[in-house]
Amino acid sequence: MAANQTLRLQNMLNPESRVFEVDRVAAEHSTVIRTILEHFDESYLAENAIPILIDVSDDALAKVCEWVTHWKDLPKAADVVADYSKQGGTHGTANKAEETEEEGTENDVIDSPWNVVFFSGVDAKMLYEILITANYLDIKPLCNLCCEFIATIIRDKPIEEVCNILCIDMEFTITPEQGAAIRDKIIRDYYR
Amino acid sequence: MQLPPEILHHTVRQLDPISLIALSQTSRAWRALINPIHHDFVQRLLALELQPEHGGIVPRFTEREGSFSFTPPWTINGWKAINYACCGCMKLRTHMMFDNHAILRRPYRKPPPGSVEAGKAALTDWEPVEPSARWRLVQKRAAQEEQERRRWVKMARRSYKPPAVPAHPFERQPPTHDDAYYQEVERLFTGTSRQKRRCIECRRLRGDWSRGSLSLRGSEEFPVVVSRQFPFPSLWERHFPGLLEPLPADKYPRRWRGYGESAKYTLYAACCPSCNTWQESSAFRQWILHRRGFPDPQQPVRPLLCNRCHLDTYQDSALLAQELTNGAMMTVDLQRRHALSCLIFGWPFIEQDFLGVKGPLSKYQAVRDEILGGLPLAELREAKVVLKLEELPDYRRRLQRYREFISKEVDEKTRAEIMQSWFKLWVEDYELIEGMYRWLNEQTAKLAADPYLVLNYVLEKGPYRI
Incomplete structure (x- = not known):
């Protein structure tokens, strides 16, 4: 199969959805698409778009395509597994060095400034859609990156702000007067 | 919360101990998912004491052969805003509520940036398992860390080369260890027992005065704790x-000018038997x-x-x-x-x-x-x-x-x-x-x-x- 083949993806739950074209190398980040590629021949995939059966917007799908296209040269999760089996290794302690190396590569992705730009204009709804798309397509680095990003944005934030960011209805609510009384008590007890 | 559990677990694992507890307090669903145990609250408190807005600055203790220096300067005002975590009452309390051991001994000190313990404040050790299994994991990890520290001590002892004996008796003795050794000791051993730190009030309630200790004076009825020594001009x-x-500093005779830095007075914390508050x-x-030590409370006519x-x-x-x-x-x-x-x-x-x-x-x-x-x-x-x-x-x-x-x-x-x-x-x-x-x-x-x-x-x- 040609390495520079272009694959087409379309959200089948939305009839008006756009068709996204992605390089095969980039699409192979997704374990789901890799499995599809193994089971369908090239001519079939040339005629038909790969169906995405998840209710997300085109913008989110576009973002995911943008991410995999940018990081298409990143070692794929399946490649790593294949390397392990070639070397006769296991996931145990014997191959710790390789594991560490692989983690290092993923850490490079996470720390990349490009990702900061990638997530800069993303709101909570879009982030949620990217995350469920990445999870649906089983793109592990993107999933990890989204989790890391969520953790980063809620880190060091007060509970009220965490609720706003994650769109959570606060269930443990207190009145402003109760809040002020608790704060006074904390100051009195903790910092006396 | 409509995300798959493994995604939620992965997100929670990326949090620091403070955010972990904050997230668990947002809704019942997150609370049920995270299910924080006592260890998580302790980790949160220990992380809070390292934050400048809650615990003040992290004092640096620089130990070298025969010398011991502090940053910030060892003055009453320099240490005023420094709070420490008490894992008994789960509060951040001023340093005066702790005895010398709880502040100055290496396992109880605040860990400096870059140390193993400071790293724990950046990332939680939360795992999506039952509380009992969590506790076993915590114990296992603590045992592993202890083993690693012991291994390092063994290696350090094996690789230790005693310094050459000076040729002349008046020649200065060379240092027994280099700077890298002390930095590694600081990195590995500082703050490893902070979860055992207790304030003097918790120790009083626990009955530590009946057991006796060097820093605990007075009696159970009138407990007194030897605190730190701070310099005062008079x-x-x-x-x-x-x-x-x-008196302005330049009005002091030259003979007195060093007194403000060198004359140190020991502070004592004592608990009033009537109002039960700790005071200097x-x-x-x-x-x-x-000069005399604290008087015996039984001796005075009036308590x-x-x-x-x-x-x-x-x-x-x-x-x-x-x-x-x-x-x-x-x-x-x-x-x-x-x-x-x-x-x-x-x-x-x-x-x-x-x-x-x-x-x-x-x-x-x-x-x-x-x-x-x-x-x-x-x-x-x-x-x-x-x-x-x-x-x-x-x-x-x-x-x-x-x-x-x-x-x-x-x-x-x-x-x-x-x-x-x-x-x-x-x-x-x-x-x-x-x-x-x-x-x-x-x-x-x-x-x-x-x-x-x-x-x-x-x-x-x-x-x-x-």
Whole structure:
């Protein structure tokens, strides 16, 4: 199969959805698409778009395509597994060095400034859609990156702000007067 | 929360201990998912003590061969805003609520940035398992860390090469370890037992006073804790901080200038048996603890009560005011007597120089009478004289004459022989010593003029509250 083949993806739950074209190398980040590629021949995939059966917007799908296209040269999760089996290794302690190396590569992705730009204009709804798309397509680095990003944005934030960011209805609510009384008590007890 | 559990678990694993608890307190669903255990709350508290807005700055202890330095400077104001976590009452409390061991011993110190323990404040060790399994994981991880530390100690011992013995006995001994060794010790061992740190109130409630410890004094009824030593310019500044206006630093004689940095006084924290609050020992009107140790509470006729409880119990403000004023005057008087002894320090030396045939100034007897004539020399020699303020100008005039005589009439060799060491310092700084003596007299008069000055200061400012 040609390495520079272009694959087409379309959200089948939305009839008006756009068709996204992605390089095969980039699409192979997704374990789901890799499995599809193994089971369908090239001519079939040339005629038909790969169906995405998840209710997300085109913008989110576009973002995911943008991410995999940018990081298409990143070692794929399946490649790593294949390397392990070639070397006769296991996931145990014997191959710790390789594991560490692989983690290092993923850490490079996470720390990349490009990702900061990638997530800069993303709101909570879009982030949620990217995350469920990445999870649906089983793109592990993107999933990890989204989790890391969520953790980063809620880190060091007060509970009220965490609720706003994650769109959570606060269930443990207190009145402003109760809040002020608790704060006074904390100051009195903790910092006396 | 509509995300798959593994995504949620992965997100939670990326949090720090503070955010983990914050997230668990947003909704029931997150609470059920995270299900925090006591260990998570402890980790959160230990992470909070490392944050500047909650715990203040992280003190740095630099240990090298025979030396031990601190950052921030070891002063009462430098340490004022530093709080430590008590894992008994789960609160951040001021450093004065901890004994020396809980603050200064390496396993209890705040870990510096870059150390293993500081790294734990950046990422939680949460795992999506049952609380009992979590606890086993925590124990297992702690055991592994302990094993790693022991392994490092073994390796360090094996690779240790004793320094070469100096060729000459007066040659300086080379350091036994290099800087890298101390940095590694700091990185691995600092703050490893912080979860065991308890404040003195928790230790009191736990009954530690009945077991006995070096830093725990007093008794179960009247517990006293030896706290840290801080430098103060004077004894009254240690007992009555801010009561009297301090003398500007440049007005101190040179002999005193180092005292503000070097004269250290031990602070004590004691719990009032009446109101059960911990206060600095000065609140119990014990002024010379640093010399005698804390008195036995069984011995005094009246139990030791803090100032407020004393007032509430005996309803006698005049009695308390008198006791406090006496204490303040006693502490000022100690320094005043010290200043007086310095003020009269040089006169016996001047007399000695004029005495006999071997004295360097024996041939200037006429000048001797001009300078020393009429002075109570025997009393000055035995330091029994009490200088009145009105006598000071006469003494100053005599010293001025002595200075002129020494600088103009005495040959250079004799002058160099006489003007040495402390005596030279006394001649040069005489005006400063006199100024200080006058100022201390003024302070004594100020305290005597207003019997309620100290009482009002104590009740309004509450300087001893911990």
